[in-house]
Amino acid sequence: MIGRYVLMGVSGCGKSSVGLQLSRVCGIDFIDGDDLHPQANITKMAQGEPLTDADRAPWLADVGRALGRSTSPTIIGCSALKRAYRDIIRSHLPEPVHFLHLHAGQEVLEARVAARVGHFMPPSLLDSQFAALERLGRDELGREIDISRPFNEVIAQSEAYVKETMK
Template sequence: MASPIVVMGVSGSGKSTVGAALAQRLRVPFADADDFHPPANIAKMTAGEALNDDDRYPWLEAIGEWLAGHREGGVMSCSALKRKYRDQLRNHCADVEFLHLSGAPDTIGKRQASRPGHFMPASLLESQFRTLEPLEADERGVAIDIDQNIDSIVDTYVTSAEANPTEQENS
């Protein structure tokens, strides 16, 4: 696999955990989009306020630059909730692939509640689900349900990518 991968989904879906495991499996660098947020974004989310598109723009630009610098392979965990956010990332790196971690709101809510001290409060989960636009048929990537263990998610993604290395289909 030579294209960078974005592990996407709502907060609490397991992006960082799955992303790190996938990067380790593929022996490529891993980065967490949470580390790219400016302090103002973190303060806003910590206060229970959802980010708007203006807040996200410079954050997504920084992530896109990271992806462009890892065209030979890398994994980034990033919510990438809207099509236009993914398009912004593709403006930096056209061949980026997406792994959408999908799951039921109650399952993800339970996971998110078990993360004390994270700057993203559980109160914002509903807004994330309202914002989420699943991958469209013309986007390179795959959606995988989170209701399985991490190794199974990584195995499913790797198998899917190996079966269709140039153009992954949404499933």
């Protein structure tokens, strides 16, 4: 079985940074889900407009297809805020998908997003993301990772989960 992992969470939680480092330490592929957004979504978010479920659906399907096309263990960064969004991703794969929910308090993430330079996602959209966020259900494969901890601890916890589930 090929390991399929989604780093999920609101903007600023570190999906790209954690994904890149995790791919290095675990020797698995990383895909940045932001690269799969259609230009219309990027433009809408850059203008401070939250995406609707209809805006997200094709992107989530692309995320699922990208994971499904991979022939080796892969991790992808994708907000996957709602269970329904995670269901769309899962529907494109014949095998289990594991979700690593990178989370912290809203104040931590507001500071992170405000400090970013050159990203299309403005801090003003964090409220809508937190409003939409649904934690992993008991029946969903995955783990929550507290990203207010030092980065090396976040990577160590994430790495332990990936290695544990790839046995």
